[in-house]
Every structure is written in structure tokens, then in C-alpha cells.
Amino acid sequence: xxxxxxxxxxxxxxxxxxxxxxxxxxxxxxxxxxxxxxxxxxxxxxxxxxxxxxxxxxxxxxxxxxxxxxxxxxxxxxxxxxxxxxxxxxxxxxxxxxxxxxxxxxxxxxxxxxxxxxxxxxx
Numbered sequence: 001x002x003x004x005x006x007x008x009x010x011x012x013x014x015x016x017x018x019x020x021x022x023x024x025x026x027x028x029x030x031x032x033x034x035x036x037x038x039x040x041x042x043x044x045x046x047x048x049x050x051x052x053x054x055x056x057x058x059x060x061x062x063x064x065x066x067x068x069x070x071x072x073x074x075x076x077x078x079x080x081x082x083x084x085x086x087x088x089x090x091x092x093x094x095x096x097x098x099x100x101x102x103x104x105x106x107x108x109x110x111x112x113x114x115x116x117x118x119x120x121x122x123x
Contacts, residue, residue, distance in 0.1 A: 003027045003028050003029055004028055004029070004049035004050060004121055005028070005029045005030075005031065005046075005047070005048050005049050006023055006028050006029065006030050006031070006048060006049065006050045006051070006052060006117070007030075007031050007032075007033060007039060007042055007043065007046075007048045007050075007051045007052070007053075007075075008020055008023070008030050008031065008032055008033070008052050008053075009032075009033040009034075009035075009036070009038075009039040009051070009052065009053035009054055009057070009062060009065070010034070010053075010054040010057075010083065011034050011035055011054065011056075011057050011058050012054070015054070015083075015106070015108075016032055016034070018108070018110070019052065019083070019108060019113065020032060022108075022110060022113045022114055023113075023114060023117065025114070026114035026117075026118070028114075028117070031046070031048070035057050035058055035059055035060070036053075036057050036059060036060035036061065036062060036064065036065035037059065037060065037065075039051070039053060039062075039065050039069070040065055040068050040069060040073070043069040043073040043074070043075045043078075044072070044073045044074065046074075047074050047075060047078070048075055048078050049078065049079075049121060050078065050079050050080075050081065050117065050120055050121055051066075051069065051075065051078055051079070051080045051081070052080075052081050052083055052104070052117070053065060053066060053080060053081075053082060053083060054082075054083045054084070055082050055083070055084045055095070056084075056085075062082060062083075063082070063094065063095065063098035063100070064098070066080045066082075066098045066099050066100055067098050067099055069099075070099040079101040079102075079120050079121070080099060080100045080101055081100060081101060081102050081103060081104060081117075081120050082095045082098075082100045082102070082103040082104070083103070083104050083106055083108070084103055084104075084105060084106060085105065085106040085107075091103075101120060102120060104116055104117075
């Protein structure tokens with residue numbers, strides 16, 4: 001059985017590498033994007049089982065990218081989960097309004113990250 005394919009979007013190389021390593025160890029196939037434009041392009045060209053995106057990206061933010069992906073790509077029904085250090089009051093509503101299916105706060109918990117991601121794939 002093929003493992004789920006995840007698009008991971010983060011402009012911070014260390015965050016990207018850590019999350020990718022944790023996901024690959026758990027058996028996921030991980031594609032990377034360093035900004036929103038790259039994520040949108042990949043979402044137009046390939047189907048993913050899950051998209052994990054940082055909110056604070058250079059240029060276009062992750063929430064705007066999510067709206068575009070959900071509207072205009074083959075991943076319109078793919079779950080999108082925000083990765084954010086900004087889990088303040090009202091942020092959950094902004095994240096959901098953009099079309100995200102949930103969020104994971106940063107810094108990520110390395111012991112639970114793959115399990116949390118698996119929960120979004122099952123729902």
C-alpha cells in the first residue's frame with residue numbers, strides 16, 4: 001500500500017527539515033514548498049492526501065494560498081492544516097475561514113507530530 005503524500009509548506013529551512021524528517025520516518029511521502037506560490041503550483045500539478053502549511057510565508061501568506069488551493073486546484077477537497085506559532089484568540093476562526101481543516105501549533109511537538117498528522121488524515 002502506498003503511503004499518504006503530504007505537501008509541506010514552510011519558508012524556514014530548519015522547520016521544513018524537522019517536519020519532513022518526522023513525517024518520512026513515519027512513512028509518509030513528503031513534497032516541499034518554500035513559499036505560497038510554489039505550494040499553489042504543486043497543488044495544481046499533483047494530488048496530495050494532506051497539505052501542511054505555515055501561515056507566515058514571504059509574499060503571499062499561507063491562508064491566502066489555502067483559499068486559492070481550495071478554489072482552483074485538484075486539491076480542493078484535500079485537508080489543509082495550518083502550522084502556526086500564532087494560536088491566539090480569534091486565529092482559529094481566521095484559519096477555518098481560509099478553508100483550513102485545523103492547525104498545529106509551533107514549535108511542533110516532535111514526539112506527537114506524526115500522530116497528530118495521522119489524525120487529520122483519518123478525519
